[in-house]
Amino acid sequence: MLDEPRSGRLAAWGNALLAGLVSPDEAVQHIADDDAVHRVRGLPGEPGPVGLTLALGRLRALGATGLRVALPAPGHPLGLSGPPEFNARAMEAEEAVLATGAALGLVPEVFESGPEGAGVPRADVHIEVVWHCLPIRDAPPADVPSLGEAERELAEALREATEVLSRLDVAGSGPVAQAALEAYRARAEAGRQVLAPGYPPRAVRVLELAQRVGALIDIAQGAGRDGQEHGAAVSASEMAARAAALRPVERTARRAQVAAYNASVEEAERRRG
Incomplete structure (x- = not known):
């Protein structure tokens, strides 16, 4: 947990965008952080991967009113609501974002290239993130406290x-x-x-x-x-x-x-x- 989960950044700044509190450019800048690029694959109505700005707009058009985070671990499906296919993918990634009102979830897949080993500056590593969009069950998320x-x-x-x-x-x-x-x-x-x-x-x-x-x-x-x-x-x-x-x-x-x-x-x- 020394690093903020990407699902946390996507949910936090996506929620601010949905509420009209930040611009799309500001939201995308904070979500991507030091990553080179983020794309979303599998959005309904989109034949291929799209950028975050278009993806967040599409989620709003599909009825999304907010974004929730899931941080599951083996034996602990924290924040998940199903179905099993989505839960399994989220469990493997150890994080996911659930779009309230749209019955869709996003799971990140991270691709890194560049030098490896101790002491390599983060800026020297090229990171691309693909968020896979999948249907989710409209049900209360598991084990989330107040x-x-x-x-x-x-x-x-x-x-x-x-x-x-x-x-x-x-x-x-x-x-x-x-x-x-x-x-x-x-x-x-x-x-x-x-x-x-x-x-x-x-x-x-x-x-x-x-x-x-x-x-x-x-x-x-x-x-x-x-x-x-x-x-x-x-x-x-x-x-x-x-x-x-x-x-x-x-x-x-x-x-x-x-x-x-x-x-x-x-x-x-x-x-x-």
């Missing part, structure tokens, strides 16, 4: 993650962990816009906390691009214990991210209701 629930769960999860890292002698250990921590702090201090216009302040607060918890988890159990563990050297049994201890914390952080990204749609539906 913002209030997510905030309470996150506060406890952050305490648990900190305790686990301290107990396992992970936090801040080794140069890879230090580099990851510094990268996260630099992003936080850069004053980046966490969510698009139209989101309530509580959603911004929840997403920031979820990303902080996610960063701690990545540092604790992930390997760096050079193949070295972020955490302290441990045995296989200790690594398994670490993963088991952090798994529920990671699930909480993902649930909170989904709640934050979906907050503008939830709030709009409450107003209409």
Whole structure:
């Protein structure tokens, strides 16, 4: 979770565009971020891939009133509503966007080219993203909490993650962990816009906390691009214990991210209701 999911950017800035709060050019710029190009394949009425500007306009014409995020993981179909074909593709990508009112979902497929290895600047890697548009079931998404629930769960999860890292002698250990921590702090201090216009302040607060918890988890159990563990050297049994201890914390952080990204749609539906 050191990187913002592409589905989060698409949903957040797509929602701002649908609400008339940003221009199409501004929305597409934020959605693409450092990627070279994004295209959408499989949109009804379009014989081939189209750009994001046309795709978002087409979704609006097809009845889309908002975009929700799904961040599923094995055994946890978070944010999904079916059918099985769409769920399977989203599970493989570990993310998806669901268009409320249009019964369509978007799953990203990422293509990278360029130099590989540790220390390669992101700008030197050419990234193209194809969003596959598929039909979805018009049903409540799985296991998505309210913002209030997510905030309470996150506060406890952050305490648990900190305790686990301290107990396992992970936090801040080794140069890879230090580099990851510094990268996260630099992003936080850069004053980046966490969510698009139209989101309530509580959603911004929840997403920031979820990303902080996610960063701690990545540092604790992930390997760096050079193949070295972020955490302290441990045995296989200790690594398994670490993963088991952090798994529920990671699930909480993902649930909170989904709640934050979906907050503008939830709030709009409450107003209409």
